Amino acid sequence: MFKFNTSKVLQSLICGTSAIFFIPTVAAQASPFQHVLIISVDGLHGADLTDSSLTKYMPNITSLEKSGIMYTNAFTTNPSDSFPGTTAILTGAHPKTTGIYYDDSYSRTLTAPIADGGNASSPVGTELSYFENVDKNSALLNGGGDYGKGSIDPTQLPQDCSSGTCKVVNPWQLTSVNNIFSVANQAGLYTYFSDKHSGAYTIAEGQSGNAVSDMYSPEINATNVSIQDGKLVTDLSVKNDITKSYNSSGANGGGNGELIKAYDDLKVNALINAFNGLSALGTNTNSSGGAAAVPALAYMNFQAVSVAEKAKIGGIPTAGNPSAALIDAVSHTDASIGSIMQTLKANGQDDSTLVVLTAKHGQDPRVGVGTQVAGHVITDALSAAGINVAQATQDDVGLFWLKDQGQTAAAVAVLQQLASAHPEYGIDTVYSGANQPSGFGNAASDSRTPDITIKEKQGYIFVGSVGNKYKNAEHGGFNPDDVNVGLILSSAGLATNLQGTLDSSNVDTTQIASTALEALGLDPNTLTGAVLEGTQSLPTTGLIPNPAVPEPTSILGTITALCLGFGLKRHNSKK
Ligand SMILES: [Zn+2]
CATH class of the missing domain: 3.40.720.10 (Alkaline Phosphatase, subunit A)
Incomplete structure (x- = not known):
């Protein structure tokens, strides 16, 4: 793919009337941006x-x-x-x-x-x-x-x-x-x-x-x-x-x-x-x-x-x-x-x-204003059911890694029950195992993926204790x-x-x-x-190349593309 960038001087030389012989030099190598x-x-x-x-x-x-x-x-x-x-x-x-x-x-x-x-x-x-x-x-x-x-x-x-x-x-x-x-x-x-x-x-x-x-x-x-x-x-x-x-x-x-x-x-x-x-x-x-x-x-x-x-x-x-x-x-x-x-x-x-x-x-x-929920209500419910949490990370999301991954299903049951018994906790969805938000791995096979993920309802945030005078909003979640x-x-x-x-x-x-x-x-x-x-670049063709300009197939095309601003705006159109 043709990519071009050059100095104002070279460009004006080429886009002027003469100096065709400069082309091999400037067409040699370039990136869309410096x-x-x-x-x-x-x-x-x-x-x-x-x-x-x-x-x-x-x-x-x-x-x-x-x-x-x-x-x-x-x-x-x-x-x-x-x-x-x-x-x-x-x-x-x-x-x-x-x-x-x-x-x-x-x-x-x-x-x-x-x-x-x-x-x-x-x-x-x-x-x-x-x-x-x-x-x-x-x-x-x-x-x-x-x-x-x-x-x-x-x-x-x-x-x-x-x-x-x-x-x-x-x-x-x-x-x-x-x-x-x-x-x-x-x-x-x-x-x-x-x-x-x-x-x-x-x-x-x-x-x-x-x-x-x-x-x-x-x-x-x-x-x-x-x-x-x-x-x-x-x-x-x-x-x-x-x-x-x-x-x-x-x-x-x-x-x-x-x-x-x-x-x-x-x-x-x-x-x-x-x-x-x-x-x-x-x-x-x-x-x-x-x-x-x-x-x-x-x-x-x-x-x-x-x-x-x-x-x-x-x-x-x-x-x-x-x-x-x-x-x-x-x-x-x-x-x-x-x-x-x-x-x-x-x-x-x-x-x-x-x-x-x-x-x-x-x-x-x-x-x-965010609705505050004491984070410990989640871990308390789990430990009351004999489930030990190795790590809890809670903002407006809850991520839980269990000491014993064999307790995952039991933990999900506890949290689903908690969600229906306490709507004020704002629990929207309890994810686990391979059923996780997009971008997550599978906890069963991956050493970093949380065993349990709680999606909070819009506007609900976990805090150390309710009444936290600094927290109006948080991030980390999926809303x-x-x-x-x-x-x-x-x-x-x-x-x-x-x-x-x-x-x-x-x-x-x-x-x-x-x-x-x-x-x-x-x-x-x-x-x-x-x-x-398989991540693609952002859907712009403006960097490389500008779709308004035909792909150059010849030296003449190259000159045309250059002078029209191939992917790059023409320098001399700026002040
Ligand atoms: Zn940040």
Whole structure:
């Protein structure tokens, strides 16, 4: 397939009257885009992008739509947790293939961390905790290290003792499939990654553990933080909670969202540094010790919208009337996206960068206030029936790994009885065994799949105890508000006929992975998880090639395609 990209100078030479002899040079090799920037605005629902009470605070996201394709029926993974949501985007695959079900899950074959006493003679079966707990010091913004691999405390990692000798399972060793960063890195491309936990999100490093050139994941659960001169900094003299930034009382969140906005600002400034050819920290040396460069593949996420949706004073209390907290978070995030786009434009990178704006998950309920259910009612009912739970993970979903998988049928019976006796618990469906939500494996044959999965009714969320003053909404579950997420592919360089279009077909965030590779001129068939699942690229033909332009079969066709903008908008049609 013909792919083309070239400089303004060469293009104008060719599209001018002469200089036919340049053709062999420019037709030699190219990718549709030089850069792919993937941005997750965690919590951004598909419906938020068509809700006029919110879109009026999104001028910059709206301009991305105008120069892009918006997918109005895009879905993230089941479960809709950030961790599988991230690995879906990176690997092109679902939990049944990646083995990544949640940031807090379970393995029937691995062994407990050293810190919990795990060793070669310990029984197999351990909780898989991959969040701030794996940091050396999660109270600090740098996780006690370098915002990445150097922030990991290996004694907190589960171990693989199958050979008789125990080896810790680093985040990037938690899945056996590769990811877009591995593929880009193997192709010699420079990569950049930034997410919310310093240690755990090194999952992006790929199986080599070295796929990310510059890694910058400030720890969102850092508590020794304050804002100084408008910037979030480590401050050992205070204790704050960034994630409760929009809650007006308790936990030093402040209520005005300043901490979470300043947290996102760190990552925005770092990304801008990257597109200016510097490291995240603004130096000439990246986190791998190499020379900083403009990334070919970059990823970052925003958290303020998610935090504002979850906050008790946040979300959208009644349809059409978003809370001040959510408006504040959306406005701030949109302005940050505007700053990023301005940088690309100022650097002449806007034509050559494909921006993917999406969300790892939504939040349920999108409108209204969540109904809280004490999570222990489920585990209490199971233990009363003599069923021991090895691991319970509950948000607006319930995932349960049993000590004895032989008790699965009995557990299902208990929970179905509980569902009918207590409609106030909001239990919608109890799944087990091979009958699980799409994207799940079979618990009987897979060491990571939960034995029991509870789908909660729309708007029901599990909490430690009812009356939790911070929880308005949650994610992790399977309702439309959890899984139907925003997705826009945008670039000033995208084919003109695709800019400002809507695509209402059902698409999946796993399709971003292959699309990103194709945009960079890399082979999506090298993505092992995507190949296993048969994941296709997003249904756009705008990247490669523009359907409005005939496939060139001759040098003349090549010139025509080039001058019409083959998959890429004609450079000289931009100012
Ligand atoms: Zn998230």
